[in-house]
Amino acid sequence: MNKFAFHTMVLAFCCGVAAPVFAQDAQKKEEICFESRKGASEITKREIKPGLPNVKCSPKTGAALWYGDPFDGTVPMGKMPLLEKIPEGHAVIKPRSEKLAILPMCGTACHNGVGPAFNPPTLPKGKKPTPIPTMAGLLPGIENLQHGRGGIWCLDCHHTTKRDKLVDHFGDPVSFDQPQLLCGKCHGDKLRDWRDGIHGKRIGEFTSTGKKRWFVCTECHNPHDVQDGARNRGFIQLQPESPPQLPRGLKDAKHEKLHPIPH
């Protein structure tokens, strides 16, 4: 009995000591960097070949700096109007729904198929929703939606009864993985440019029939605060990478800030 107890103690002690060590190891190895903007999509560093990682992260800003494997964690894009000429499987995306943690709950827990009543009307007037504490908690500052200059509100983009879906022109549900089908309904010029590869980002092979990973709208733009004035150009501000080396003999770069003409 004593012997057994002793062994148990030894085992417990070892585990107690070893566990934090393993945890630390795991933390050290797991290097995650964000791709386009912070909070949109992340990528975990691993080795695809000895000495060749799938991604390199910036030690300063935590951004993805280099892709060894541009198709890491991607799935086929699915049907997209006017992109049928792309060979099967050559257009891939990273699914957004995996990133949105509470998405599976949205359509079941709170909004279980019931939308706001139209008769008698419970919809807010002037596209300004009554603040609901749960939603405000999930999305701070949503009462001042920075999108559409006060002209749109939640249910212009989110499906009325299927809350885990977005909604297109005709009231049909749109997957969170294909936000372009929704965004394009107002931003048609951008959608056209995106389809042709002029707007937005694609990585992989550059030939027009090559395999590419497409970045969808919400990977770069946050639809809830896309129009924040301080941010400029529809894109969230980022920390820049470090500046280049100063020329020999210079202590700082003040000379660059001198104007030949005072103003």
Add this chain to the structure above:
Amino acid sequence: MLSMSSLMGTAALMVQSGDAKAAVEWAEHFQKNYRLMTAEEKAEARARLERRYSAEYGKQVSVDTTEAQPGVLMGYALNIRKCIGCRRCVKACVEENNQSRGNKPGERIEWIQVLRMERGEFSKDKMNHGYPEGLGIQVGGNAYTPAGAVLEGQYHYEPEAVPEKDATYMPIACMHCEKPPCVKVCPVRTTYRDPDGVVVIDYNWCIGCRMCMGACPYWARRINVANPVLPKEAMNPVTHYLGNRPRMRGVVEKCHWCLQRSRHSRYPACVEVCPVGARKFGNLLDPESEVSLILARKNVFRLKAELNTFPKFFYFYD
């Protein structure tokens, strides 16, 4: 007397050739300009370099020698309105292309420069107010709120967050000119333009005279004044002979549109990391490619077009 000394030198080299490293150096010294090499000589050089780099960096390094593909003319387009100046392209280029990354002066090399320029303001009431006193030339904006008065822009800007409200950013690197001044001045013809539009350098044949650096109107070329500092674990083992293979001291290097990738249809590294998708790359001979569509549809300009260098790098805006 001269022949005697050269004979002695040759003899000394021959004696040392038992040593593998010396044999490699010997072969490298006596190899031809890359353009004049036969296919066998290129294969030999490739095998030699692969062996040497693999031993030096402790991993399997490949040195690609893929030629320009027929039907491909590479072109690059950059959306100047979108660029936020985050410098991710600069760092991606360093990760991909094995540049020197030490801390002493001259040991850190970056091929892309991002210029921060002030935004001017063209206000109607000031439009006809004339030129600044004593300057005689208007440098942008107008006389009272000059834009771009800092003529070369700021390279070393470091704000908390970008984009800043009153700034415009302009990344510049090698423009891959159709008539490159650097190629014209090179006394040893080590730099030349390949048929797919890329201006390349055979590092082994470069004598480090820096004529090309002086000739380039886009400040695109860099010289390894010090021994390049390239940590083993950070070295990119996928290389091209004319591209990102590790350079030696005293040679000039520059952007080559990631030949090791683009000759295999992959986007260059800077295109892949740009968070705003401002950078576009494609085949100019393919009317469906994104660069061709940009040229057809957008407002495009080339930097210093008046010099008749005909760059294959286009700036555009929506």
